[in-house]
Amino acid sequence: MPKWFAKKKKKTSVEILKFYFDENRRWTETEDNYDVLVEIVSSIRPKKPKAVVEVDLFDLITFLTENESIANELSTYLTELFSEKKISKILTDAAILQDAAFFHEVKKRAFAKILPFQHPIDSLEYVLSQVFYSDTDPIWINKIPQVQIEELYDLLGFTSIYETIEQNSVLSEIMMSMSLISQRMSGRALESDVLKMVPEYFHYESPFAAFEKELHLIKDGLHEEESIHSITSDSLSYKQLLVLHKQCEEYVEKAFANSSKYGITIHVNQSLLRIRQQLYRLKILLPLLTVDKKIDKKRNSIRLAYKLIKYNCTRNNLRTFIKESTQLLSYEVTQHTAKTGEKYITQSKMEYFKMFNTALGGGFIVGILCIIKVLLSKLHASDFGYAFLYSMNYSIGFIAIYLLGFTLATKQPAMTAAALIRALQEGMKKEDSEEKHQVFAVFFARVFRSQFIAFVGNVIMAFPISLLGIWLIDLAFDYNIAGTKWKTLVTDLSPIHSMAIFHAAIAGCFLFLSGIISGSVANRDKHYEIYQRIKEHPFLKRTFGKVKAEKFAKIYEMKWAGFISNFWFGIFMGTTASVGVFFGLNLDIRHITFASGNLALGLYGSNYTVDTWMIFWGVFGIGVIGLVNFIVSFSLSLGLAFRSRDIPFTELRSITVSIWQHFKRRPFSFFFPTGTNALTQDGGDKTSQNNSH
Numbered sequence: 001m002p003k004w005f006a007k008k009k010k011k012t013s014v015e016i017l018k019f020y021f022d023e024n025r026r027w028t029e030t031e032d033n034y035d036v037l038v039e040i041v042s043s044i045r046p047k048k049p050k051a052v053v054e055v056d057l058f059d060l061i062t063f064l065t066e067n068e069s070i071a072n073e074l075s076t077y078l079t080e081l082f083s084e085k086k087i088s089k090i091l092t093d094a095a096i097l098q099d100a101a102f103f104h105e106v107k108k109r110a111f112a113k114i115l116p117f118q119h120p121i122d123s124l125e126y127v128l129s130q131v132f133y134s135d136t137d138p139i140w141i142n143k144i145p146q147v148q149i150e151e152l153y154d155l156l157g158f159t160s161i162y163e164t165i166e167q168n169s170v171l172s173e174i175m176m177s178m179s180l181i182s183q184r185m186s187g188r189a190l191e192s193d194v195l196k197m198v199p200e201y202f203h204y205e206s207p208f209a210a211f212e213k214e215l216h217l218i219k220d221g222l223h224e225e226e227s228i229h230s231i232t233s234d235s236l237s238y239k240q241l242l243v244l245h246k247q248c249e250e251y252v253e254k255a256f257a258n259s260s261k262y263g264i265t266i267h268v269n270q271s272l273l274r275i276r277q278q279l280y281r282l283k284i285l286l287p288l289l290t291v292d293k294k295i296d297k298k299r300n301s302i303r304l305a306y307k308l309i310k311y312n313c314t315r316n317n318l319r320t321f322i323k324e325s326t327q328l329l330s331y332e333v334t335q336h337t338a339k340t341g342e343k344y345i346t347q348s349k350m351e352y353f354k355m356f357n358t359a360l361g362g363g364f365i366v367g368i369l370c371i372i373k374v375l376l377s378k379l380h381a382s383d384f385g386y387a388f389l390y391s392m393n394y395s396i397g398f399i400a401i402y403l404l405g406f407t408l409a410t411k412q413p414a415m416t417a418a419a420l421i422r423a424l425q426e427g428m429k430k431e432d433s434e435e436k437h438q439v440f441a442v443f444f445a446r447v448f449r450s451q452f453i454a455f456v457g458n459v460i461m462a463f464p465i466s467l468l469g470i471w472l473i474d475l476a477f478d479y480n481i482a483g484t485k486w487k488t489l490v491t492d493l494s495p496i497h498s499m500a501i502f503h504a505a506i507a508g509c510f511l512f513l514s515g516i517i518s519g520s521v522a523n524r525d526k527h528y529e530i531y532q533r534i535k536e537h538p539f540l541k542r543t544f545g546k547v548k549a550e551k552f553a554k555i556y557e558m559k560w561a562g563f564i565s566n567f568w569f570g571i572f573m574g575t576t577a578s579v580g581v582f583f584g585l586n587l588d589i590r591h592i593t594f595a596s597g598n599l600a601l602g603l604y605g606s607n608y609t610v611d612t613w614m615i616f617w618g619v620f621g622i623g624v625i626g627l628v629n630f631i632v633s634f635s636l637s638l639g640l641a642f643r644s645r646d647i648p649f650t651e652l653r654s655i656t657v658s659i660w661q662h663f664k665r666r667p668f669s670f671f672f673p674t675g676t677n678a679l680t681q682d683g684g685d686k687t688s689q690n691n692s693h
Contacts, residue, residue: 013043014063017070034130036077041131049140057148064155075156084168085124087308091177092184094125094311096281097274102266102325112316128312135317138310149302160297161288161304165222165229170304175219178285181278182212188275189251193268197255207247214241218289230291238290245282252276263527266325273324323643345443346450349673355450359457361406363593366458367465369397370597371473374481387578395570402566403559409454410511410592410629437651437658444659445669452671455626458593466597470604482605489602490614492588493595493621503590504625508632510572510589515637518565531557592626 011019016039044060046052064071097105116133119125132141161170186208188194195202218237222229231238255272284307288300314320346352376389401408474480482489492498525531534540534553541549573589580587599618603610610618642649668674 011039011043013040013057013060016040016043017063017067017074034081034127037081037131045134045137046140049134049136049143052140052143055140055144057144057152061148061151061155064152071155072157075158078156079158081127082124085122085127086168086173087124087170088173088177088180089123090125090128090308090311091174091281091285092180094315095317096277097270097321102270105270105321105325106318109316109318109321113318116316124308125312128309132309132313135313137313138306141306141309146302150298153298153302158301160301162229162291162297162300171222171229174285174288174304175222178215178282179212179219181282182208182215185248185275185278186212188271189248191271193265194255194271194275197258197262197264197268197272198251200254201251207244207251211241211244211248214244222289230297231289232292233287233290234292235290238286241286245279245286248279249276252279262529263523263525265524265527268527270325345446346453346673347446352449352453352673355407356453356457358405358407359409359454360461361404362401362408362454363458363461363596364465365397365401365404365406366408366593367462367469367597367600369393370462370466370594370601371469371481374470374485374601377485378481383578383581387575389574390577391571391574393570394573395567398566398570399563402562407454407457408593409451409458409626410507410633437655438662440655441658441662445662445666448670449672451630455592459596459622459626462593462597463600466600467604470601474604480605480607482601484605486602486605486610489598489605490610490618492590493599493602493625494614494617495621495624496617499586499588500590500621500625501628503588504592504628505632506576506587507573507589507591508629509636510569510576511629511633512636512640513572514565514569515633516640517568518561521564522561525557525560530560590625590629592622592629595622595625 016036020036044055044057046055064074116129119129132138161174163169165171165175186206189206189208214237218231218241221237222231252272252275259269288304291297291300346355372393373390376386376393379385379389381389398408400406470481492503493500495501531553534556535550537549540552544552573591577588579585599622602618603615639649642651663670666674
């Protein structure tokens, strides 16, 4: 093996210290040189920080204990390296939202991941970024035994943060940071959009303002003391500060809880999230003001060092930011879709066949849309023109289905996933592990059979309507509109002769997005009180009267979110192929109901001369397309619902087992209602067991 390929052995911290000492180097001779500290930390840093159980510094501590001169040199080096470095900016800004603009923050953090922002060379942020540059550094540092850290602290002769509170001292920086955070919180909490979320506090003094005043009094008290620069944890002023901090937390939690009542925008969500992060930062810093025992000075100083490293390392954490920022919004969106989705879940036989009838209506309109799309394809237009025409065809059709109360089968999964999660949450409250997911399994059976009958209704109506429509056009105008493209219509349905599965998955994604849009619009309208604005609009009341204005407002509240959702679903469906052409990609959509109509058009277009195998693959493809539509849209919606309610994905295994067991017990319940009350019948086994007990 060549020398240049040989793996270089990692030096230990002791070897690094010996090397610099033997070379007679002095830490103070190399100003602003962090290489020594970087090497020492790198030698301690484990290869897999998350896997290691403990990081042992025994050898390093033993060496410094036996070599006092090296310990003194290292102490001098570290003292000069970190002296007069301000810490307030890390405490007030690092790992805390700096802007209420979500996408701006995402862009900023993502760019900083690739090209980290470089702080001034004389700042503490620069030193920490050079030494502790990995997101995993806080993990392995926390795995160093506290006893060893305290022993190292004593060996290097560090002084506590309570020595002085003069300007630029560590304690002064902490107090200044806390004051700045409290001022920022107080200002943000008094913004109109935030206050709107907590009308309960309108007639009370802001707890944030009271907290700021109390903190200022403690700060003045610390400055008045000549030698004691701390307070005890049982002092009245500190207890009062904790009470006010608790009230601030309750304020924020109340605002988040009221989101279901008043709705919430991403701007308000970010503002509240920032206040929550600042409150948590204060919760970490407040105990640093207290000293009950002498050892607390040392431990608080060490704790501060931990936090400075952690905050600096996680300042650009993108995953945590996105998770925290979108969790509440996704919850509110899925709450709306859960309420909407309940109407798509049948229970009794009457509801089951009612779903079948509304699905027939949906299939009727889709059959007409299939014919119109073929006619539009005959026009000479640009790719943009085709995208516009197809989009309007889809959008108008979907809106008509929605307003007429008909059902488009694949719209159900995106709406019903959140309702299923609600059933899961109810089941998880049970203590019996066997029954824990039974409620979900029973509910899933209801959802599946509702989807099944909707598929059936759509497909068996779309096929004859398309066939009837193309025959009537041929009869009236002696023109077979599918005569030139019948082969494409049939071939595109085959999962082995085309990319039907991939295109069906794209349609499933759009179905999921349409559900998100519906929930987002409903949540936004609730926050901006659109219903109340329309109801009390002076022009509408004066022109049409109060009753009609209220009726119009009610229609808007009930229908607008679905209207917009179906409009955009049509846009997504109609523009996909043109976008694919623009980028040179094979993009298109396949939807089970349209697939059924296209098969009818293809058969008539060929004068029924289609090969038997092509008919087989076409019919088989319709089933596959429907299954993929369902799986993709349902999986995405279920994942969002899981995340919004902070349910671990490990529950999926138990859920799957429970569904399979329920299927083995009652397979027909997944396709047909088995009694007058399907839910009671599905859960009959469980009910009888409970009664027997």
